[in-house]
Amino acid sequence: MTTDVILKIAISGVLTGLVYGLMALGLSVIFGVVRVVNFAHGEMMTIAMYLVIVAFNALGLDPFVMLVPISAVLFALGYLMQRAIINPFINRPEHSQFMLLVAVALVIVNALLLIFGPDSQGVTTSYSFDSFDLGGIIIDAGKVYAAIAALIVAVLLFAFFRLTLTGKAIRACADNYNGALVVGLNVKRLYALTFGIGAACVGAAGTMLMIVTDVTPAIGPAYTLLAFVIVITGGLGSMPGAIIGGVLIGLTEALGGFFFTPSAKSMFSFAILVLILLFRPQGIMGRRTA
Amino acid sequence: MKLLFDGVSGRALVLLALFFVVLAAAPFLVNDYLLVVLITILYFAYAGQCWNIMMGFAGQLSLGHALYIGLGAYVTAALYVKFGVSPWIGLVPAMIIAGAVGAVIGFLAFRFGVSGVYFAILTIAFAEFARIGFDHFSWVGGAAGYFLPVANYTQNDILNLRGSQHMFYYIVFAMTVIAFVICHLLLRSRAGYYWLAIRESPEAAEALGINIFRYKMYAVVLSAAMTSLGGVIFAFFYNNLFPEQVFHISRSIEIILGPIIGGIGTLFGPIVGAFLLTGLAEGLREVMLRLGIDLPGVKQVFYGLCLLGVVMFLPEGVWPTLKKKLGLDRGNEGS
Numbered sequence: 001m002t003t004d005v006i007l008k009i010a011i012s013g014v015l016t017g018l019v020y021g022l023m024a025l026g027l028s029v030i031f032g033v034v035r036v037v038n039f040a041h042g043e044m045m046t047i048a049m050y051l052v053i054v055a056f057n058a059l060g061l062d063p064f065v066m067l068v069p070i071s072a073v074l075f076a077l078g079y080l081m082q083r084a085i086i087n088p089f090i091n092r093p094e095h096s097q098f099m100l101l102v103a104v105a106l107v108i109v110n111a112l113l114l115i116f117g118p119d120s121q122g123v124t125t126s127y128s129f130d131s132f133d134l135g136g137i138i139i140d141a142g143k144v145y146a147a148i149a150a151l152i153v154a155v156l157l158f159a160f161f162r163l164t165l166t167g168k169a170i171r172a173c174a175d176n177y178n179g180a181l182v183v184g185l186n187v188k189r190l191y192a193l194t195f196g197i198g199a200a201c202v203g204a205a206g207t208m209l210m211i212v213t214d215v216t217p218a219i220g221p222a223y224t225l226l227a228f229v230i231v232i233t234g235g236l237g238s239m240p241g242a243i244i245g246g247v248l249i250g251l252t253e254a255l256g257g258f259f260f261t262p263s264a265k266s267m268f269s270f271a272i273l274v275l276i277l278l279f280r281p282q283g284i285m286g287r288r289t290a
Numbered sequence: 291m292k293l294l295f296d297g298v299s300g301r302a303l304v305l306l307a308l309f310f311v312v313l314a315a316a317p318f319l320v321n322d323y324l325l326v327v328l329i330t331i332l333y334f335a336y337a338g339q340c341w342n343i344m345m346g347f348a349g350q351l352s353l354g355h356a357l358y359i360g361l362g363a364y365v366t367a368a369l370y371v372k373f374g375v376s377p378w379i380g381l382v383p384a385m386i387i388a389g390a391v392g393a394v395i396g397f398l399a400f401r402f403g404v405s406g407v408y409f410a411i412l413t414i415a416f417a418e419f420a421r422i423g424f425d426h427f428s429w430v431g432g433a434a435g436y437f438l439p440v441a442n443y444t445q446n447d448i449l450n451l452r453g454s455q456h457m458f459y460y461i462v463f464a465m466t467v468i469a470f471v472i473c474h475l476l477l478r479s480r481a482g483y484y485w486l487a488i489r490e491s492p493e494a495a496e497a498l499g500i501n502i503f504r505y506k507m508y509a510v511v512l513s514a515a516m517t518s519l520g521g522v523i524f525a526f527f528y529n530n531l532f533p534e535q536v537f538h539i540s541r542s543i544e545i546i547l548g549p550i551i552g553g554i555g556t557l558f559g560p561i562v563g564a565f566l567l568t569g570l571a572e573g574l575r576e577v578m579l580r581l582g583i584d585l586p587g588v589k590q591v592f593y594g595l596c597l598l599g600v601v602m603f604l605p606e607g608v609w610p611t612l613k614k615k616l617g618l619d620r621g622n623e624g625s
Contacts, residue, residue: 037407085598085602088602092605094351094406094407095345095351095410095554096601096605098351098353098407098410099550099597099601100598100601100602102543102597103594103595103597103598103601104594104598105594106543106590106591106593106594106597107591107594107595107598109587109590110587110588110589110590110591110594111587111591113586113587113590114585114586114587114588114591118586217587221539221540225411225414225415225418225539228411229415232408232411261426263422263425263426263433264422264425264426266418266422267419267422267423270415270416270418270419270422271419273411273412273415274398274412274415274416277398277399277402277404277408277411277412278398278402278404279402281402281403281404281408
């Protein structure tokens with residue numbers, strides 16, 4: 001019985017972790033290419049989450065239907081953000097970029113608070129209470145669907161970066177900025193595109209997360225931090241690392257919440273973060289640069 | 291005293307003295323509401339000045355200064371409520387504990403080569419760790435909060451920091467002045483020059499024989515210990531402590547907004563920034579009140595837009611520009 005419960009919790013943690021992984025993937029892609037740490041990442045995700053709420057409440061649209069449209073909206077938002085405000089900061093010192101995005105985050109959180117109020121909101125879909133029974137282990141159907149969707153988006157992203165010409169051009173920018181300029185790549189456009197893709201990732205992750213959890217305007221910073229923890233754990237700039245880190249952190253939080261108390265679950269991910277920063281600062285999948 | 295005024299132009303001295311006199315006389319000129327606003331401003335000026343030692347002088351970005359505010363607040367409040375220890379004595383262990391925690395974070399980060407953005411995230415992680423930890427620390431109330439006894443005090447009890455807003459105003463004012471003088475002297479000391487060298491180029495500083503690990507540690511420990519005193523004021527002025535508020539990342543961000551808007555690494559930056567930010571926010575509140583609009587979050591959106599504007603258009607901060615306008619920039623680097 002207890003092993004069943006623990007297995008159920010572990011599987012549930014892994015499934016949520018995959019969605020977290022997709023969120024962190026967006027952060028990782030942006031950092032890997034543009035070399036800007038998106039400190040407004042979680043806040044951008046809350047925008048996507050509120051779009052789900054609006055679509056669901058006003059039009060009765062299922063989060064899965066909204067997956068592509070919301071990702072597209074976030075893509076546009078990310079593209080414009082990079083073009084309008086982040087691009088002038090590319091060569092500024094790190095702390096200056098950091099402050100810029102802290103400011104963006106502050107505006108997003110409180111604009112959402114102004115529009116939607118402080119209360120927690122969620123969606124209840126037709127499959128919210130469905131579950132699968134795997135030999136006595138009960139798993140929420142919504143979590144399974146969300147995790148599968150997150151995996152599909154992640155695989156599509158891998159394919160995009162490996163197979164398409166644009167994807168290769170973006171990787172070229174990441175590998176060698178000057179080289180990319182020399183061969184005539186439009187780096188500005190590619191950076192904006194990358195930021196858009198990163199934002200689209202977080203849009204998809206936010207949409208999927210609404211199946212699993214609720215949203216408040218104030219939750220943004222917590223997700224930003226979670227994305228950082230995951231990405232640093234997995235290796236900043238490594239795409240598989242983000243997914244692996246997501247699963248690891250999802251699992252840790254689920255088990256930590258079960259064995260101790262749910263409200264203390266993030267302590268375990270912070271503990272992992274500190275250990276990783278100290279003993280393997282490049283992350284699980286990262287390569288040491290210095 | 292000579293060291294204090296060396297190289298400061300006469301005009302700057304006159305303006306500084308004027309500013310000092312106005313602030314010292316302020317409680318007799320303003321109403322209770324404005325006095326609270328002034329206390330808030332000076333509190334942020336003080337905390338910003340402390341943060342500035344780490345970021346502005348030594349170039350180490352901390353986004354977790356709420357940790358030291360919280361530790362200072364909880365240690366002195368717990369000692370006062372549980373054992374009747376005066377906050378003036380309680381601030382000693384508070385500073386030691388905050389300094390020690392700063393030392394641990396600094397040691398871990400600097401020994402293992404955690405720097406830049408990673409260091410900033412490490413500081414957030416420790417602050418969040420403390421927030422969740424104190425949420426479950428039932429000895430000081432946990433998530434339900436910790437309260438200091440409040441009564442209607444007819445007399446100021448300075449020994450126990452119980453009393454009127456005037457008393458708090460002068461205490462925070464004194465703290466701000468002392469922090470300002472300390473930072474002023476630090477900038478002209480050996481450590482100050484080392485810090486600036488480390489901020490500009492750690493590699494070059496190390497090549498010149500500066501023990502960058504030791505001096506970065508000095509900056510973190512000093513900044514942490516001084517910031518914890520801000521926490522003492524926080525605890526005894528507001529009389530209630532909630533981990534969700536005291537340790538929250540938005541507290542850390544509030545602290546750093548002033549110096550960033552005023553000018554990182556300058557002595558007047560934190561003060562000018564605190565006046566601008568809190569002054570404008572209160573002005574906005576007043577306007578909203580008159581218009582009958584009551585919306586939470588407006589102040590923070592305003593903070594965000596201010597910060598956005600400053601980092602985009604005034605990357606050096608307001609003070610360096612203002613200083614030029616006032617004609618005070620005569621060979622007086624960094625102040």
